[in-house]
Amino acid sequence: MKKILVTGAAGFIGFHTSLKLLKLGKKVIGLDNLNNYYDPNLKLSRLKILQKSKNFTFKKIDLKDEKKLKKIFQTNKIEKVLNLAAQAGVRYSLINPKSYIDTNLVGFFNLIDLSRKYKVKHFVYASTSSVYGLTTKMPFKESSTTDHPIQLYAATKKSNELIAHSYSYIYKLPTTGLRFFTVYGPWGRPDMALFKFTKNILSNKKIEIFNFGDHSRDFTYIDDIVQGIVKSINKIPKRNKNFNFSHPKLAESSAPFTVYNIGNGKKVKLMKYISEIEKYLNKEAKKNYKQLQKGDIKDTHSNLQKIKKNLGYKSKTSVKKGVKNFLNWYLEYYKIKR
C-alpha cells in the first residue's frame, strides 16, 4: 500500500498531522531523530500515541543520514512526503546556527533529492511566516517579497522554497511550501511563548515579555494548521504553461510549485494572548518587560486568500478557545491540580 512519509513526526505539528492522516485511513511512516532541542520525553509521549495505530511505523533516523534515509525509499512505496522535521525556533539560530544548516539545508536536500529519484508524487514541506522578514506591509501575502530574512532560521526556510522551485522546474517534482504562522495548542513546543508563560505563571516565576509587549502575532491553532496541511497534501500543484515570466508573480511559477500561508488571519496583541492565559488560570503573571530580541519580527499577520480560494481552507479556532485547550492539556499532562 502507498505510504506518506512524515518527517518530524514526533514533533508538535508532525504528531498532530500524523494522527489526522491515520484517522483518515492513511499509512504513515513517521521519521524523527528525537533530538534534545527540547525535552525528548514529550516527543516520546507523542510517539506512544501514534504507535497505537497499526498503520503507523516509526523510524528513528536523522535527515543528515542519507544512507538510512535512502533505505526507507528503497523498501517502501512512498507516494507523498511531508517534511516537517527542522531545526525550528528563531532565537536559537543565534546560539547554534550550524544545527540549522545541518537539518534545514543538508537534511532538506537529502530528502528532496531522494523524493525526485524515487518519483514521489508530491513533496510538501514546512516553511514559515519568518520568511517575510523585514516586510512590513500587512497582511503578508504569498506574493509579498521574502528577500529580506533577518535570521538564519528564516534564511534556511527561504532556501528550502528556492531549492523546491528548482526541483519542481527541472525534475517536474510537484512541491508545496507551507508558511505557518505561530502555531500553538495541546502538545505544543516548550520553547514557545505559550508553554513558557504557562510554566512560569504556574510556578510563580516572572515571564519575559520582549519589545515591552509591543508584539502582535497571527496565532494559529494546531487543528487549523493540520486542516491546511491535509488539504495541501491532497492538491498536487500542476504546471502552468501560461505563466508570464515577463511579469512573474512571486511564489508562483510555470513549474508544479506553489507556496501557501497557513494562519488564522487575525493579528492578536501579545498582551491579549497573555491575558487569556491569566484569565483561564485565574492568576496574574509577574512580568519582566524587555527589549526587542535580536532576530524577532515585531508583527505577523497572514493574508489567506490563496489557500481559501485554492483549497477551501477555513480557520476556525479563536485564541480564547485555543489557549483554553492548551491549558487543559498542560494541566492534565503535567498532572497539576488546581
Ligand SMILES: NC(=O)c1ccc[n+]([C@@H]2O[C@H](COP(=O)([O-])OP(=O)(O)OC[C@H]3O[C@@H](n4cnc5c(N)ncnc54)[C@H](O)[C@@H]3O)[C@@H](O)[C@H]2O)c1
Ligand atoms: N510551531 C510553529 O509555530 C512553526 C511556525 C512556522 C514554521 N514551523 C515549522 O514547522 C515544522 C514543524 O515545527 P514544530 O513546531 O512541530 O517543531 P518541533 O521541533 O516540535 O518538530 C520538529 C521535529 O523534527 C525533528 N528533527 C529535527 N531535526 C531533525 C533531523 N535532522 N532529522 C530528523 N528529525 C529531526 C525533531 O526531533 C522534532 O521532533 C518545522 O519545520 C518548523 O520550522 C513551525
